Amino acid sequence: MxxxxxxxxxxxxxxxxxxxxxxxxxxxxxxxxxxxxxxxxxxxxxxxxxxxxxxxxxxxxxxxxxxxxxxxxxxxxxxxxxxxxxxxxxxxxxxxxxxxxxxxxxxxxxxxxxxxxxxxxxxxxxxxxxxxxxxxxxxxxxxxxxxxxxxxxxxxxxTDDVPGSVAEGIPVVRQNGLKAWVSVMYGCNNFCTYCIVPYVRGRERSRQPEAILAEVRQLVQEGYKDITLLGQNVNSYGKDLGLGVDFAWLLEQVNAIPGTFLIRFMTSHPKDASPRLFDAMASCEKVAPALHLPFQSGSSWVLKAMNRGYTREHYLDLVRQLRERIPNIVLTSDVIVGFPGETQEEFEETMRLVEEVGYDALFTFIFSPRRGTPAEKLPDPMPKEQKSANFQRLLQRQNEISAQKHQAYVGKTLRCLVDGVGADGRLTARTDGGRLIHLEADPALVGTWQQAEITGSSTWALFGRVV
Missing domain, CATH: 3.40.50.280 (Cobalamin-binding domain)
Known part of the structure; x- marks a missing residue:
């Protein structure tokens, strides 16, 4: 270790x-x-x-x-x-x-x-x-x-290659009085073949739990209401500490801190996601019913070439277990189109996975070779034009799914945190699941929790009024 x-x-x-x-x-x-x-x-x-x-x-x-x-x-x-x-x-x-x-x-x-x-x-x-x-x-x-x-x-x-470390006590100036980022760990050990992060951020290293909990307590005392725990792979938290703690345990400890606030986290690597994590999410009332779980490709062959450490079947089983525990989960993901060696049939597997899972939103990318990664040197026979066409198909279909997901909210009343005023003068808010709402309401409500009746929707947002 x-x-x-x-x-x-x-x-x-x-x-x-x-x-x-x-x-x-x-x-x-x-x-x-x-x-x-x-x-x-x-x-x-x-x-x-x-x-x-x-x-x-x-x-x-x-x-x-x-x-x-x-x-x-x-x-x-x-x-x-x-x-x-x-x-x-x-x-x-x-x-x-x-x-x-x-x-x-x-x-x-x-x-x-x-x-x-x-x-x-x-x-x-x-x-x-x-x-x-x-x-x-x-x-x-x-x-x-x-x-x-x-x-x-x-x-x-x-710019020398020095080992990564953990430094506590650096002063912080945050730009937002409602939402805060709290790093729980740094670096990455996964070495996905397309990713430069382990080379530039170093190996995984976890902060001591007492330091994290002290930071969250301070944020809650200062009035922060939406707190996101950060790591390149939060599911690896604690492995290097030798304390017998994991990320699910950390969620439970943060959840126990007194106060009215929401806990979010990212990013979760599927190979380290587990029923233990899903159980903690389900049992902790302050943990947002939302998970960003990058699948990257719907093809097990491509996933192996990416060194992702899981298969298509394993990923789909995780989604099944997650939805059994948290039926209202808002699920988002990342996907790479055109990884070197991906065939048209393997791309179609990605399309089928997107249809089967039904994501609330996707972050979609065409493969971008990064200097110094193994994928940079892999043969890549698929023409750029085909990759672009596939990318547009995926984007269009996901936009349709997102629009359908948002339409299903119309008529419902949801808790949201009012977090600002948009360029059009309407308020902006986020549901517990992270969905954006445009509200017709008094700007004095910024910074408060409200119940919003959803009156309309689009591909990217909801529209509503404060009840």
């Missing part, structure tokens, strides 16, 4: 003292200092950005919603798909103009992309105005890295 590395509290205290040194340096130039933090990709990146903002706030920065005029721009990047990578490079390229107008602007690139050697090399050679680059494993050392840049005036590239 791989030992989880825990950063000593004294090390985090030292980083906080370095924040104060940065604040002292910044105070020597006139005016307030503003930071723009731009986050790409998954919820784990969102959680990481909250900690980066925590450090920045300790340094004296306030936050702005644009890179124009910001004293520090920080891009927290995602490497999961080629499109996300190219989008980041495009935005980094555009920063040359703001840097020209504001020569003292500090530009930082961090996150999963920054941990890839070819990305770091391109940033170093093609974007000379990028000042600081570091991977997710060194997030806890951000104050030290920024102080090095400020003190030396030289570019800092901290």
């Amino acid at each position: 791989r030992q989880t590395i825990t950063i000593a509290p004294e090390e985090i205290a030292r980083q906080l003292s370095l924040c104060d040194q940065v604040a002292d340096l910044l105070s020597r130039s006139p005016g307030p200092k503003r930071a723009f933090v731009d986050t790409y990709g998954c919820q784990q990146n969102e959680a990481d950005s909250e900690r980066l903002r925590g450090y920045l706030a300790r340094m004296g920065y306030t936050f702005t919603s644009t890179e124009e005029g910001a004293d520090l721009v920080l891009l927290n990047t995602c490497a999961i798909r080629e499109h996300a990578e190219q989008r980041v490079f495009g935005n980094v390229g555009a920063l040359s103009h703001t840097k020209r107008r504001h020569p003292d602007q500090i530009i930082c690139v961090c996150g999963c992309m920054a941990r890839q050697d070819h990305v770091a090399k391109r940033l170093r050679q093609s974007f000379p105005y990028v000042d600081l680059v570091f991977g997710p494993q060194l997030l806890w050392q951000f104050p030290q890295l920024l102080l090095e840049k400020l003190s030396s005036g030289k570019r800092v590239f901290a």
